[in-house]
Amino acid sequence: MILEELKEAVMEGDRELVEELCQKVLDEKINPVEAVENGLIKGIEEIGRLWTEGEMFLPDVMMGADALKAGLDILGPELSKAKAAGDAKEGKGKIVIGTVKGDIHDIGKNIVAAMMTAAGYDVYDIGFDQDAAAFTNKAEEVGAQIIAASALLTTTMGEQKELVACLKERGLRDKYKVIIGGGPTTQGWADEIGADGWAETANDAVSLCNKLLAG
Amino acid sequence: MSKVTLKVLTDEDIRQIHNTSLQLLQEVGIEVEYEPAVEVLKEAGMRVEGRRVFFDPAYVEKKVAEAPHDFTLYARDPKHNVHIGGDDVAYVPGYGAPFVIDAGGNRRPSTWEDYMNLLKLAHMCEEMDLSGGMLVEPNDLDDRTRYLDALYAHIRYSTKCLMGSSYGADGARDTIELLAPVFGGKDALKEKPVVITLINTISPLKLDARQTGALMEYAKWKQAMVIASLVMAGSTGPATLAGALAVQNAEVLAGITLAQTVNPGTPVVYGSASSITDMRTGSVSIANAEAALLTASTAQLARFYGIPCRAGGGLTDSKTVDGQAGYESALMLMSPVTAGVNFILHTAGILQYWLCMSYEKFIMDAEIAGVIRRFKRSIDVNENTLALDVIRKVGPGGHFLTQIHTKRNHKTEMRKPVLSDRQSYEGWSKEKLTTEQQAARVWKKMLAEYEDPGLDEALQKHLQEYIEARKREITK
Known part of the structure; x- marks a missing residue:
């Protein structure tokens, strides 16, 4: 059963096996929508469930998210065709995430990205040391709903404010929900700079996205 | 060396960690994101690729x-x-x-x-x-x-x-x-x-x-x-x-x-x-x-x-x-x-x-x-601290509270607490202070007792001027 194997491979965080199986999906002309929705996604959902129950840990979640991403990269073109034909469900939402300019701390950001992926979001991680324009351009390019900016230093928090200012300047402020996080940040800081939300932990970040998109 | 020495690794463990670190320095190298540092290390004979510096183990040992x-x-x-x-x-x-x-x-x-x-x-x-x-x-x-x-x-x-x-x-x-x-x-x-x-x-x-x-x-x-x-x-x-x-x-x-x-x-x-x-x-x-x-x-x-x-x-x-x-x-x-x-x-x-x-x-x-x-600081063991004379003097069944040896030695031998509560239950229960509440009293008192150590006026002025000038430069 290839669907079950895909699920298991994601749960194991076995990127190579996922790639191999996805190639098989293409080669044997197996329905890619099935492979994603009843294979890969089932795996990441199961990881999310076990993580919530305290039976899985960060390496499980992050490696699972990586494996999922590798699979989606291979099945992507076929999936787009299916989406265009209306055969596939749209994802939960698109999120652009990154660490702000001048800041090279990206572990927390990576964890948040993995949690968002595990929660079913399409996550576009632009990496670290990224300026406001890089966040904005990526969001425009992929048609995101949420922009998430991380800062670990008191000296780089100001860049989160820059992001909000940049969006305003380009007349795009209302188009995106901006969320922020990172060690020295607070809800007070989010309010001060006019961000739409703040979260202290990766789990809270996912709940925040759910809430913002439901609203 | 202090008598109190906690060891959690053997000498052999230390040697293995040391060797692994040297191997990392030599084979994986360190990414140095400051050009003048890369230059200095290159001049010292380290192999450099871009900003990655590969350290020669013998050089590291010599310098350390x-x-x-x-x-x-x-x-x-x-x-x-x-x-x-x-x-x-x-x-x-x-x-x-x-x-x-x-x-x-x-x-x-x-x-x-x-x-x-x-x-x-x-x-x-x-x-x-x-x-x-x-x-x-x-x-x-x-x-x-x-x-x-x-x-x-x-x-x-x-x-x-x-x-x-x-x-x-x-x-x-x-x-x-x-x-x-x-x-x-x-x-x-x-x-x-x-x-x-x-x-x-x-x-x-x-x-x-x-x-x-x-x-x-x-x-x-x-x-x-x-x-x-x-x-x-x-x-x-x-x-x-x-x-x-x-x-x-x-x-x-x-x-x-x-x-x-x-x-x-x-x-x-x-x-x-x-x-x-x-x-x-x-x-x-x-x-x-x-x-x-x-x-x-x-x-x-x-x-x-x-x-x-x-x-x-x-x-x-x-x-x-x-x-x-x-x-x-x-x-x-x-x-x-x-x-x-x-x-x-x-x-x-x-x-x-x-x-x-x-x-x-x-x-x-x-x-x-x-x-x-x-x-x-451990326990000092010598003629005075062994206290043979005073023990002999007090003898079986006596007490040491009124001995000059006690009066002379207890202050250096026993640390007096600043925060810890050693009162009887009755004493403590009058206010029932937690550690946090007691600590709040201590710091407030300490702050109130702070005395300005002073600094030469001319020196103060000189330092302030330097700082003002630097602030103008940095924020302009």
Whole structure:
């Protein structure tokens, strides 16, 4: 059963096996929508469930998210065709995430990205040391709903404010929900700079996205 | 060597970690994001590819051997000079937290007022050997120039040794410029270190531009530095503690090698803030059995290299002054002091893994540190302390309370608590104060009793003018 194997491979965080199986999906002309929705996604959902129950840990979640991403990269073109034909469900939402300019701390950001992926979001991680324009351009390019900016230093928090200012300047402020996080940040800081939300932990970040998109 | 010496690794373990670090330095190399540092190391014969520096093991060993075994930090008031190394331990307040947690557990951004309060407490508190560095982030001051205000405050309001700015070569230069006139000019500084600065590596295996720039500037003036690595086992280093130590050791050796290349004999302290990652959330956890083991191992590694050591602190992941804060901080101070660490940054005040400072926690940690310093002193065994004469005199069934031997010896033999409650139940139950409430009374009293040590008016004016000029430059 290839669907079950895909699920298991994601749960194991076995990127190579996922790639191999996805190639098989293409080669044997197996329905890619099935492979994603009843294979890969089932795996990441199961990881999310076990993580919530305290039976899985960060390496499980992050490696699972990586494996999922590798699979989606291979099945992507076929999936787009299916989406265009209306055969596939749209994802939960698109999120652009990154660490702000001048800041090279990206572990927390990576964890948040993995949690968002595990929660079913399409996550576009632009990496670290990224300026406001890089966040904005990526969001425009992929048609995101949420922009998430991380800062670990008191000296780089100001860049989160820059992001909000940049969006305003380009007349795009209302188009995106901006969320922020990172060690020295607070809800007070989010309010001060006019961000739409703040979260202290990766789990809270996912709940925040759910809430913002439901609203 | 002190009679109290905690060892958690064998000599063979140390040798294996050392060899692994040398192998990492040679084969994987260190990413050095500061061009002048890459140049200096290249000139010294290291192989360089882009910004990756591959260290020659023999060169590393030679350079590390050039660092002093111990040194004295000179204070504005000589009674506060601090010897760093040997069996001595210097306690230094918490450093760099952007928040304060008030009694009761309410967290808020720290301010300049907090900075000044903590500075006065550090100056007043007997257990603190230095006044410290960035005691808390003064969030209400311009972040580009607040280090200047912070440095000035230490010089002006305390006569204990301070920690310098690691804000790039400029921060280091400003630190030197501010201290030189206080200590008789720049040439005098080269003869005696008057400031010690925290230089952090970036794990795994990187030296960033800002800290490395500061490192080279301080080395030029032969001022002391703690070169410290913070490996989070499980995320920025291997989950296995031996591997985490190998990574930490490679980074610190690279930093020390660079400092000794710039200026042989520059006083350096082998530093570690390494700990573990909470594998559920990815957050750092700084007070646990593994962290205590890393701390003690660091002391053994530093001793292997013959260099003073920094590790540990009054560390906790707790968010308030509670049982967890108490037992974790006690563990994280006990381990380094008994293992022979010489410089303990974050001795007092820290809550929530370095993110917060607490006035009450400051007092509690100072008490723990005092108890452990006493423990480290061990038991003197000699004719006087064996007390044969007085035991003979008192004889069976008597008591020692009225003996001159007791009166003479108890004050040095037994440490008197500042915070711990030793009252009877009846005495305690009149107010039923918790540790936190009692600590609040202690710090408020200490602050009220603070006396300004003063500073020459002309010198004050000179320093202020320098700072104003620098602020104009930086903010223009």
